[in-house]
Amino acid sequence: MIPLILASANEEMMIRKISGKAEVRTHLENLGFVAGGGVTVINTIGGNLIVNVKGARIAISREMAGKIMVDSCV
16 A cells, blocks of 8 residues: 555556544545545646546645555556
C-alpha cells in the first residue's frame, strides 16, 4: 500500500484505507473515496492532485491525498 500522493498518473488504483480524524474520513467518503473503490490520478499541480473517482474529477490537497492509502488493481 502507498499513499495516493505517490500513485502514478493515469493508473487506476484501489482504495484500501483512509486514515485521519473522523471528520476528515467522513469528508473524503462524502466525496466518493471509499475503501474498495477505484481512483485514478489525472494530474498533479503544485503538489495537489486532480483525481477521477466514481466518474467525477475532484481536486484534493497533498495533505488529503496522503491520508488515502491505495494499491494496484492488478
